[in-house]
């Protein structure tokens with residue numbers, strides 16, 4: 001079973017149709033990684049595949065897809081805009097573990113002022129409410145993560161896999177298309193002050209996500225600590241390194 005394959009297939013097709021999509025380099029050793037876990041009859045391979053693109057307005061569009069059988073499936077999909085656009089991040093964390101499904105879909109804001117909310121959040125409140133009806137709030141999540149989410153954060157823990165395949169998939173498609181509508185409309189920023197604020201907000205976000213990556217434990221167990229740190233800083237959340245380079 002690869003629960004999130006249709007999600008990634010849809011995303012890739014949609015990105016190809018709607019953007020001037022170009023490849024984005026994936027460091028060697030991270031395109032494909034496999035590990036065998038368990039013993040005897042319970043042996044299972046866990047494969048992590050990485051995908052990455054870029055476009056004129058989007059610095060990095062990347063996905064990590066983990067496939068490890070019925071009780072381990074993850075699609076973590078994030079879009080990082082170029083630093084001269086005030087666009088939010090697109091963030092999807094679709095996670096299936098032995099304990100169940102955990103779904104986070106959002107357009108994560110750079111700023112929290114009224115003008116930013118009016119531009120990037122308020123137009124999407126009806127879309128959010130439509131989906132949240134069927135995907136109730138998933139409960140507590142780390143307090144310190146709250147500044148990075150928007151009021152249209154979809155956060156839910158469906159009991160049924162069927163809900164993931166239907167309701168969550170619909171929400172995922174809507175959010176991605178709404179995001180790409182914003183991308184189409186986005187105009188480059190040239191004001192020095194604003195450019196500086198964007199870069200600072202992007203770095204805060206990337207630093208936070210790299211430092212608190214909830215997948216660190218899973219990846220370390222599967223592929224070792226060294227591979228994991230390099231994957232996090234060299235691919236999943238690579239902005240800091242790209243700015244130095």
Ligand code: DBV
Pocket residue numbers: 064074076091093095097102104141142145148149209213214215217218236
């Ligand atoms: N999460 C990632 C990346 C992953 C990934 C890069 C490539 O950011 C997977 C893989 N997320 C992943 C896994 C788990 C979660 C959980 C494997 C389960 C961890 C576990 O239980 O062992 C949203 N993801 C979560 C949780 C949240 C998110 C809130 C629950 C974590 C917890 O309760 O501690 N998405 C996550 C998040 C941000 C985001 C914190 C912050 C900006 O965008």
